[in-house]
Amino acid sequence: MRKLLCINSSFNNPYINLATEEYLLKNTEHDIFMLYSNTPSIIIGKHQNALSEINLDYVEKNQLKVVRRLSGGGTVYHDSGNVNYSWIMHGEQGKIIDFKKYTDDISVYLQSLAVHATRNKNNDLLIDGKKISGNAEHIFKNKLIHHGTLLFSTELDKLTNAIKVDLNRFKDKSVQSKRSRVTNISYYLKKDISIQKFCQGLLNFIIAKYDNAIEYQLSKEQLGFIKQLSTEKYNSWDWNFGYSPKYLFKKELQVQNNTVSISLYIKKGKILDIEFVGNFFNDEEISIFKKNIIGIKHRKADIQKIVQMESFKVIFNKLSRENILGLFF
Known part of the structure; x- marks a missing residue:
């Protein structure tokens, strides 16, 4: 029986965490549920023009990392107050895309904390009409990665400044982000909990729900391949900026x-x-x-x-x- 390996990443480096997603997508026979947080960084969609999505002066002044991910969709801001979750799942080709399936578990977990979230037509999760989660998917052979953000206690003013751009300077056919009103999950909790407890609670929820779920830690060998991919691809200008459409x-x-x-x-x-x-x-x-x-x-x-x-x-x-x-x- 295929297992669901549940990973709570100890890394906060976006190069490492995005490389981990790609490595697990392409090199594991089991399904994956993973949680991670990154240091302040901007994560752009695969088909976006990096420079047209970021406030370059702000990025340089605040030493933010800009990283391109495997999936399409829009730009998101990460910091230590944001939780990222990833499903890496096997499925039948042609039927594998399913945003509802993978966001529903998140909504149910939030409901267990007395926080009501809804999904809109763009597959964002909202609280009181404000975005707390953006989601994207990518297919590799008969496997899918579905990943999303969960704004728990993100510094929202920095999020806004980091992706404030003058689109009049750019003309291209890249995928452009749709800016949304945002909020934090922590504002709606009945009692205060740390982001660590929030993450562990979500991990425990998934393990309890799925009979084949187990906690898992990456091996030294796996980490070696991941770090190599991180250095050669995700920490490279050619991928993060050079891959932009003309x-x-x-x-x-x-x-x-x-x-x-x-x-x-x-x-x-x-x-x-x-x-x-x-x-x-x-x-x-x-x-x-x-x-x-x-x-x-x-x-x-x-x-x-x-x-x-x-x-x-x-x-x-x-x-x-x-x-x-x-x-x-």
Whole structure:
């Protein structure tokens, strides 16, 4: 009989936890129920444009990790007050997608705490019309991963700031997040409990409900493969940013009563072409830009290196390095 392995992850690293999900999806014969929390981070859907989903200045200032997950859907914010749950289940191809099935257990557990949650058409869980859980699914062969967030005591102001973006700068066909009003589960509890007790209670609920459920800890061998996947994929710029669909980025800057606007054409995270509008630069200066910028990654560290080059010196009589860098993000 196939077991349901119930795991309460001791890691709070989003690279590790998302790598764990993928490893278990592709390398286990049993079903899985897993809980984990991450340090402050932004988790984007597989088919999203990372830069158009995050507040880059806020992310850099607060040293947030940005990680792309396996499943589609929208962007979510994680911190130590958010609980993530994952079902990794076998099923019949063509019939395996089932958001109701995997969110119902969560709703029933919340009901046992006298918290009433409902599911909307987007498969979010709501309390009083406010979102406490976003959910997504991904199929691998005859297996499914269903994972979701549970906002327990998340710092909601930081959540809002981390994903506040100017969509007018981006034009693409990526999946865009739908912003929702949010709230925390802890606000609705009749008596205070810690997030640790909330998690253990949920784990105990699942184990009690399913006859084949057992608590499980990952082996050293499994952890070795997971850490390797974490390093090679989930902690890589190529996956988290370079995997974004192709997009057009535009930005305008006012300097010394002059206007300069830039258009960047990006594919697989790299700048394919660049255009300027306005009379701020002459043809020679634009040629210098293009020669040095085309082909590099749309990443601040890479562009910063280019801006420091001596060949840009002629431009700095008109525009500072900070202004040039600011045009690109």
